Amino acid sequence: MARRFIVNENDIKEINDKIIEIKGAEVKHIQVLRHNINEEIIVNEFVCKINKITRDMIELEKIGIASKIGEPNINTHLYMAMLKSEKMDLVIQKAVELGVKYITPFISKNVIVKLDQSSSKKRREKFQKIADEACKQCGRTDKVVVNEIVNFPDILEEISKSDIAIFAYEKEDNKMLKDIMATCHTFNVKEIPIIIGPEGGFTEGEADSLKYMENVESVSLGERILRAETAAINLISIVMYELDK
Numbered sequence: 001m002a003r004r005f006i007v008n009e010n011d012i013k014e015i016n017d018k019i020i021e022i023k024g025a026e027v028k029h030i031q032v033l034r035h036n037i038n039e040e041i042i043v044n045e046f047v048c049k050i051n052k053i054t055r056d057m058i059e060l061e062k063i064g065i066a067s068k069i070g071e072p073n074i075n076t077h078l079y080m081a082m083l084k085s086e087k088m089d090l091v092i093q094k095a096v097e098l099g100v101k102y103i104t105p106f107i108s109k110n111v112i113v114k115l116d117q118s119s120s121k122k123r124r125e126k127f128q129k130i131a132d133e134a135c136k137q138c139g140r141t142d143k144v145v146v147n148e149i150v151n152f153p154d155i156l157e158e159i160s161k162s163d164i165a166i167f168a169y170e171k172e173d174n175k176m177l178k179d180i181m182a183t184c185h186t187f188n189v190k191e192i193p194i195i196i197g198p199e200g201g202f203t204e205g206e207a208d209s210l211k212y213m214e215n216v217e218s219v220s221l222g223e224r225i226l227r228a229e230t231a232a233i234n235l236i237s238i239v240m241y242e243l244d245k
Contacts, residue, residue: 004042004066005030006132006143012043019051021059030058042066044143070140072099073245075191077162079104079155080232081198082113087229092127094233096134096144099240100194103131103144108152110200120149152206155195160213165193166239167210168231169218170201177219177235181242194239196232 011024022043030053035041037050040063048060078100080091088105095103105127107115115123127146135144159165164187166180184192195210202210211218221234 002040002042002047002066003033003035004136004141005044006135007043015059018062019059020048020062021057023057027056027058042141045141066141068141070138071142072101072240074099074189074240074243075101076236076239077102077104077191077193078232078236079106079159079193079195081106081108081152081196081228082111082115082149083199083228084113087227088113088127089130091229091232092130092146093134095236096131096140097138098233098236099244100236101142101144102147103127104147104155104158105149106152106155107149108198108206109203111198112200115149124149156209156213159193159195159210159216162191162193162215163187164189165195165213165216166235167195167216167218168197168221168235169207169211170220170225171207172218172220175217175219177221177238180217180219181238183217184243189243192239192243194232194235196228196235199228 005026007022007026008024011022013021015021030041035050037053039050041048041050043060045066046062047064047066049063050058051061052059076099078095080103082088082105083091092103105124124146131144131146135142164184210216221231226234
């Protein structure tokens with residue numbers, strides 16, 4: 001199978017319906033791997049033949065659509081409170097490997113990480129690169145989108161539009177996750193947001209704003225208090241085991 005490369009849309013120039021030019025980091029990657037003219041590679045969703053290689057640009061001819069591999073049949077959207085750098089990197093990587101389709105990092109009151117507009121943009125770009133690399137590593141042919149880092153109130157409206165969402169809450173003692181999964185099976189749910197709070201947990205007000213939404217189910221992940229990154233990996237694993245193909 002041809003090797004796959006993920007190129008930012010801003011780094012792709014369409015010459016015509018068949019011919020494209022790419023620039024950016026993946027050009028260097030293709031050169032380092034010693035790909036030559038007339039060889040086939042996969043760029044995003046297209047199988048391409050290399051027509052020309054220069055120092056900063058590669059011209060490609062689209063020859064087909066790449067076969068879909070490793071793509072989940074459920075759109076899982078992870079809303080993840082910002083964690084310290086290496087922990088957040090781990091969550092992004094493992095979420096992609098486990099099958100999450102969208103990731104939205106957010107800032108809530110107990111988030112330790114402080115970001116200004118410039119550093120927020122750089123951090124999101126870093127997260128997207130981690131997601132792209134994880135897609136290639138685990139063999140997924142779709143793109144996992146890491147959205148802009150937003151504030152907690154901003155995610156509430158988005159979550160309200162889904163049929164059902166799952167909120168991991170350490171103080172929940174009434175709802176069992178297996179019952180929520182049974183509901184998802186009954187109604188053949190195809191999209192599901194998962195909400196994970198920061199290391200210090202949600203404030204009571206933040207937790208209430210989620211718990212009182214009609215479509216949000218708060219669940220406990222057991223008697224043991226999990227680290228935020230562990231809770232994310234645990235909940236994603238269960239949801240994908242139950243709902244993915």
